[in-house]
Amino acid sequence: MTRKHWVAAIAVTLAGVVAPLHAAAILPAIQGTVSQLGSGGVSGVTLNLYEDDGDGIFNAGDTMVGSAAVSAGDGSYMFEGLNGTASYFVERPAQTVGSIFHSAQVSSLITPGAPNLIIDNFDNNQGVTADTYTPIATSTLSDPLAVVLGVERDMYVRLVSGVGQVGLRSNAFGVAVLQYDTTSGVVGHGIITWDGVDMSASPTPSLGLGNLDLTQGGLNEGIVFNLGIDATGAGDQLHFRIFGDDASVYSEGIVTIPITDGTASGTAYLPFSSLVGPVTPDSVNAIQLIMGDGAKSVDAQFDQIGALGPKTQNFELIPEPASLTLALSALLGLLGLRRKA
Structure with a gap:
């Protein structure tokens, strides 16, 4: 029997919103529990992970x-540190568990790098440019139809040094990406703010996200960025800030932007556990993304930003009818022997 044919025998549960089984997973990750007909978790069950060929x-x-994973004493398993741009299948191969034979089970397609909560996918057009004559420029765009947290996106750019321009552009050429670039010899500074509808792009955020829970009740464990920068920006970092009830107080995490050809073909993850500061991700009123102040003449691109946690794939063991018959026969035989005795 081929693996493709085994799909017909599946009895698989893909859970949507559950608390993580493991703390501090290395994202992206896939986790789950192997159970048996409503009973507790089953240990010692082998599971394989396959990357989809497209x-x-x-x-x-x-x-x-x-390597294969083996379910723990509580039936839990995890595959972590996966490719953020790939999709996978989890297979529970055919095996005997507790003297009962179980046919293989295969999950549906899982993309562990896909965020559960999107902050912004940059699918609407917006842009702002600062130059030598106007060293600070701002833009604010409120769009109820866009996939933007809090409905409004605020842009702020500042020319730090050099003669030229620094700009931020969202969906400038019909492609849903955010572009940050500085002209030759220019060092710039850019801030994207999500703080609700206030029609202001001030670097000091309003606090209008309504105590948003970025963890979604424990589902998410960090932030995923699809991004990249060209070689001139090697070492440039991205600062991610969350604010609570005070615009002067925040928690911050830093990620290094991966080197690409300047397109958003790289991935970076920022665990909530790495944030430094008093603001917790379960009660957020403003979010900021800060870039620049580093290399000159850079081109960077951001595709999608969102909150991410391990995807959950549970398996329930359902024994083959033949195995049930054998088990029942053995039980009846044992009872018969006891009666004779």
């Missing part, structure tokens, strides 16, 4: 990733 179908073209 067709979205579980077949021989998919590649097994790393």
